[in-house]
Amino acid sequence: METAVSSVEAEAALAKFADSKAVNVWAKQAVAATLMKQLVNGSDSGLMPLSNITRAETAVIVQRMLDAAKLINSR
Template sequence: MTNSIYGLIYNKKTFTDISGHWAQESINDLASRLVINGANEQRFVPNSEITRAEFMAIMIRALGLSSANKTFDFKDIEEKAWYHQAVQIGYSYGLVDGLSDGSFKPNEKITRQEAMVILSRAMKLAELNKEIDNAEQQELINHFTDSEQLASWALQAAALTIETGIIGGYQGELRPMHNITRAETAVIIQRFLQKAKLI
């Protein structure tokens, strides 16, 4: 996504706790590309939930973004925090905003609808722009039995990510209020990169 010189690497990676897991291929692929990390060198812990800071760090690595041209003033992020740069880059590129109280809440779990909003903004960066009118938006959302749980601020993002094939459901449910897991994150980030022709 940036104008730089790159070197190709090959870094085949797998983890001991994902054998036979439904997201195994996506996890191995993104770990080998250095987009996602394990909980440690051996384990990925695929079914654990992911934090807002962790999701932003993965998104930044997936897009290949390495510098920021805007600064933020989130009251709950210290400069020495490991995620400081990732959040600053994400904020600089418009991927993420703070909350209404001026905080970012980096260690809170991220919900599926929050992830959809970040992904929809990343789609614009990757030139996966799509226009969806209100009727199309409602039609896409109505395919899911729990669509009424979607917050108004996430409706358009949900529709865009569904229409592009980045986000799918679970047995007819979208589960927007559920926290997203590490495995789910790997799958949707891989889909995003494939749709954007970045991998």
């Protein structure tokens, strides 16, 4: 699964979220990659980068990652 994201692509992907400025510089490209690969979608509140992640949110991300890597077929 290709995850390389340029700085320009990262800024474009993050620009859709009001709280994107709260994403640390070192994490911007990784967060953008997860958005672009649809591993995370954000919420009505935004990305919420300063909030804790729940077990359910973690499970969904892991399932999406395994699907994307074609290690499982959950559909």
